Amino acid sequence: MDIYLVGGAVRDKRLGLPVSERDWVVVGTTPEEMLKQGYTPVGKDFPVFLHPETKDEYALARTECKTSPGYTGFDTCADPDITLEQDLLRRDLTINAMAETPEGELIDPYGGLDDLENGVLRHVSPAFSEDPVRILRVARLAARFAHWGFHVAHETNALMRHMVGAGEVDHLVPERVWAELVKALAEKTPARFFDVLYGCGALAKLFPEVEALYIAADRSGHDSKDDIFPVLQAAARLSDDPAVRCAALICDTCIDTWTLDQLCERLRAPNAYRELASQAISHRDQVHAITELSASVVLDLLGALDAFRRPRRLEDFLQVCRADASAHQHNHEGRYPQAELLRQAFAAARSVDTGTLTGTGLSGPEIGQKLRTLRINAIEQLL
Numbered sequence: 001m002d003i004y005l006v007g008g009a010v011r012d013k014r015l016g017l018p019v020s021e022r023d024w025v026v027v028g029t030t031p032e033e034m035l036k037q038g039y040t041p042v043g044k045d046f047p048v049f050l051h052p053e054t055k056d057e058y059a060l061a062r063t064e065c066k067t068s069p070g071y072t073g074f075d076t077c078a079d080p081d082i083t084l085e086q087d088l089l090r091r092d093l094t095i096n097a098m099a100e101t102p103e104g105e106l107i108d109p110y111g112g113l114d115d116l117e118n119g120v121l122r123h124v125s126p127a128f129s130e131d132p133v134r135i136l137r138v139a140r141l142a143a144r145f146a147h148w149g150f151h152v153a154h155e156t157n158a159l160m161r162h163m164v165g166a167g168e169v170d171h172l173v174p175e176r177v178w179a180e181l182v183k184a185l186a187e188k189t190p191a192r193f194f195d196v197l198y199g200c201g202a203l204a205k206l207f208p209e210v211e212a213l214y215i216a217a218d219r220s221g222h223d224s225k226d227d228i229f230p231v232l233q234a235a236a237r238l239s240d241d242p243a244v245r246c247a248a249l250i251c252d253t254c255i256d257t258w259t260l261d262q263l264c265e266r267l268r269a270p271n272a273y274r275e276l277a278s279q280a281i282s283h284r285d286q287v288h289a290i291t292e293l294s295a296s297v298v299l300d301l302l303g304a305l306d307a308f309r310r311p312r313r314l315e316d317f318l319q320v321c322r323a324d325a326s327a328h329q330h331n332h333e334g335r336y337p338q339a340e341l342l343r344q345a346f347a348a349a350r351s352v353d354t355g356t357l358t359g360t361g362l363s364g365p366e367i368g369q370k371l372r373t374l375r376i377n378a379i380e381q382l383l
Helices: 010-013 030-036 084-089 111-117 126-130 133-147 154-165 174-185 191-200 208-220 230-238 244-251 257-267 271-288 295-304 311-328 337-350 365-381
Strands: 001-004 022-027 048-049 057-060 063-066 074-076
Touching: 001 084, 010 111, 022 084, 030 048, 030 057, 063 126, 063 191, 126 154, 133 154, 133 174, 133 191, 174 191, 174 244, 174 257, 191 208, 191 230, 208 244, 230 244, 230 311, 244 271, 244 311, 257 271, 271 295, 271 311, 271 337, 295 337, 295 365, 311 337, 337 365
Parallel strands: 022 057
Antiparallel strands: 001 022, 048 057, 063 074
C-alpha cells in the first residue's frame, strides 16, 4: 500500500502558497484493509476515507468511465491494481495531476510542473470533456491565478468550446453553477472567471445577463475587455465578501430588479445575495447624492435598506456604493464621504430615545408618526 499527496496541495506548495487542505491517494489496497487500519468511510460513489487522526481525505486510486451526459453519469472502479498514473490521468488539469511521495519527491507524469512554471491551464486528457463542471473550475482557477499571468491553453479552450456545443453545459444544475460562481467571486481577479466562460461560449448559457456586457464591448470596437467590470473590480479591491462582489457585478450589468429576480431564481441564489444586489441597484444613486436629499428622504432610505433591523447589511451596501462611486468617478482619490454621512444619519436616527414616547397617551400609529418626526429632526440637525 502506497500513499501519495495529490492535487491542489502539491500545486500550491510549488507556488509557495499556504496549503489548507491535503488530499491523498492510496494505491494497492482495498476498502477492507483501510477499515482495518482505522480509517472512516465517507465516499458514496467511490471509496474515500478519513484518516483516524488528521481527518484528511484518503481516496483509493480509481478510474472512471462516462455512462451518460452531465457530471454525474460515471462508473467508478477502485481496484488494487490501478496505478497512480492511471488515477492522475482522470484529473482535470496537468497542474492538478501531480503527486508527491511521503519523502517529498514529485511525481509528474503529465507535465504539470512545466505548465505551472509557464502559467498554463491545460487539460490532462480527452476525458476532461466528460465533466462540464471542469469548465467552471478552469475559469475559477484562471480568476485565482490571473495576477500571475496564467492563461487557458488553446487546445483546452477548443475542447471546452466543443463541450458547450455538444450540450454538456446544459446538464449543470443551478446549485452547482451558483457554488462555483461564489467561489470565483472570492478569487483575486473575479472578472477573469467570466472572460474564460465567454471565450469558450459557456457564458451565453450560464450567465446571459453578463454576456450582454461582452457583446456591447465587441460592438463598440473595444480591443480590451478590462473596462467591462469596473464596479466588480473596484469591489474586489475593497472587500473579500462574495456577496458584496456579487452586488457589484449586478451593478455592472445595469439590469433592473425584475431581471435580477429572474436571475436569482434561475441560479437558486440565497436571499441575502438577492437582497443586497437589489438594494444596490435601487438605492446607490441616492447615496451618491445624499447631500441633496431631505432628512425625510434619508430616513426613508434607511428604512428601505432595513438598516434599523440589520445594521451589518448597511455596511455591505455602503461597500458596494463606494465601489460604484470609484468606478464611475463620483468620488475623489478613492474617498467616499457620502458613506460616512449616511452612517452618521443612521446613528442620529437610532439615537432617538423611544422611551420618551411611553406614557404620552399616543396610540400605536401616533407613536410611529411621532418617532418618525423625532428621527427626521435628528437627521436634519446633522445635515
